[in-house]
Amino acid sequence: AQSVTQLGSHVSVSEGALVLLRCNYSSSVPPYLFWYVQYPNQGLQLLLKYTTGATLVKGINGFEAEFKKSETSFHLTKPSAHMSDAAEYFCAVSDGNQFYFGTGTSLTVIP
Amino acid sequence: DAMVIQNPRYQVTQFGKPVTLSCSQTLNHNVMYWYQQKSSQAPKLLFHYYDKDFNNEADTPDNFQSRRPNTSFCFLDIRSPGLGDAAMYLCATSRKGLDTQYFGPGTRLTVL
Secondary structure (H helix, E strand, O other), X not given: OOEEEOOOXXXXXXXXXXXXXXXXXXXXXXXXXXXXXXXXXXXXEEEEEEOOOOOEEEOHHHOEEEEEHXXXXXXXXXXXXXXXXXXXXXEEEEOOOOEEEOOOEEEEEEO | OOXXXXXXXXXXXXXXXXXXXXXXXXXXXOEEEEEEEOOOOOOEEEEEEEOOEEEEOOOOXXXXXXXXXXXXXXXXXXXXXXXXXXXXXXXXXXXXXOOOOEEOOOEEEEEO
């Protein structure tokens, strides 16, 4: 079975600071990789995804992520945090058979 | 806009009283999923339909059932809700099994 590890269940950043949310996965086959955001009492919204091609993927709301095969990582970044970025973030991997979610990282943005 | 719709957004039921949650989609996707999400946890897949083919996760309790009468609609039936079934229930769709999943807004179930 595959696994997805999100380091840090809670991350706090100051408004305007860099956001870095970490995701590592285990997969024996080339994976599809996803980041989702979830606001309170809402469903998951797709931020970005990697399937093939360019390893740096740009998503909505200024987020981007880089697929690093050698490190089996897909970390999510945003250069400047905004108050509206406060939410739960989930990394997910598809290995061709199933979707695997990480346990999530709660992002707090400090004014 | 094409979307995934869940009704109701909030559902309150009594212990042991059957409840049905609804999901509809205008994306014309082949696959529909039901997830259970408890507070501060990742979504947990309960089952999914690939077209009319039903796929149950091994650890999904028998108390949970699902119906997909047509491409657009999928229902989650909880036959005898227990206090431990209180959670957010998320419906998602994808064009095919590997593809991006698109989520509805969820139904928050409270069991009294």
